[in-house]
Amino acid sequence: MSLGDLKNTKICYPENETWFICWDNTRENVMAYGSILPTQCMETPWTEVDYYDNEAEWAEVLIENGIDPFPPEPIEE
């Protein structure tokens, strides 16, 4: 499935901060992630989008997929 085949996903003005994970159509790869504030909209071409009202649950899913959403401050050496 190409991007052109996808319908956009859009969410605006959630009542509370809402965390999201965008997956590709196989749901095997995380394509984007973040959070949406009550003053924001998020729009993506990906249709497989999961929403979380609990940041810890969101983080757990990301970590299970090899992404640490709370990495330590990057330090270069």
Added chain:
Amino acid sequence: MRRALAKSLGAVEERFVISVKTDNAGGSADNQFTIPTSTTGITQAFNYDIETSDGQIITDVTGNTTITFPSAGTYDIFVSGSFPYMYFNNGGDKLKLLDIKNFGIYALGSTSQINAFRGCGNMDITATDIGHFENVTGFGNAWQNCLSLTSFPLLDTSSSTNFQSTWAGCSSLTSFPLIDTSSGAIFGNAWRGCSSLTSFPLLDFSSSTAFSVSGLGAWGFCSSLVTFPSNAFDASSATNYAGAFSSTNLTTQSIDDILVSLDTSGVSNGTFTQSGGQAPSATGIAAKDSLVAKGWTITYTA
């Protein structure tokens, strides 16, 4: 080896000159200051002489050295010879350094300034010269968390590919100069938390590949940032702008200009975040729509 230590009247100051307050917190005693060095990325060895404002002369130093003063206080330290890299890395006597008064010979023979002045929270830079940064390829973390830094000099940064976290946390910076970033690829976290910046210059991001690292965006939490130039990202190939403009205070014109510039870049499959500030106008929304059609995930103030 003995060099001419004293600056002659009217001559250009070629020494690296710093001011230190010895009884600020640090790793050395209250009447001492330790000069930290690193040999990573240097192309000429340390071999320097020191003169201090209380009249001490120390010659032929080849690495770290601790200067002992007669009593606690504020002193100037004049360094001549070969001194490519001061390396605090958030430790040692970082809080004792008050001012870089002159760069002079500093950074000559250096290709790395990574972590150099990181954590020097009491340091300002009043130097009006530009040192010898022309061969430095990495400035990562170099001035991170320099909380007292109010302005930044127009150093030669033209060779640097890496600006990751370089000025992050410099919360007193009120302006930023038009430095040469034409070789810069990595800008993640570069100005994050520079909460006193209100505007930003049109830097050259033509070599850029990322404006976020681990979700920490380049201008995130620049909470006073209102104005951002148009066309900034036209020539960029970066896709990662996650958190790049989180918790900023951008005007509609600025967020429009950013979204239009991202669209102009023609890059696909990116991620972009804006929060705080004003929402984009129809112009910005059209650019956002175009970006989403190219695979971008856009989170924006609405």
